Amino acid sequence: MKQMSQDELVALPASISVETAARAIGLGRTRAYQLARRGEFPCKVIRIGASYRVVTVDLRRPLGIEPN
Numbered sequence: 001m002k003q004m005s006q007d008e009l010v011a012l013p014a015s016i017s018v019e020t021a022a023r024a025i026g027l028g029r030t031r032a033y034q035l036a037r038r039g040e041f042p043c044k045v046i047r048i049g050a051s052y053r054v055v056t057v058d059l060r061r062p063l064g065i066e067p068n
Contacts, residue, residue, distance in 0.1 A: 009065050012056045018045060021054040025063065 004024045012020070018041070022032030025042055035041040036052045043058040 006065055009056075009060060009063065012059075014057075015046075015053045015055050016059070018052040018054060021045075021059050024059055 002023075003026045009024055012024075018032050018036050019029050021041075021043070022029060027035070032041065033052070036045045039045075041054075043054060043062055046053045046055065
């Protein structure tokens, strides 16, 4: 799976799935969910019911990407 470009990251909505966040940082789906369940994902993950969501601004900061 191809990692996201800076333009793609800036265009993301306010929150995204763990799968989308994993693509942004170059992780595979299975590894991303393992890290999310253990609380070790590279940025904050919010659990809503059975799903996991990542606040996009929390993803952009460690990647050094700020919207223009």
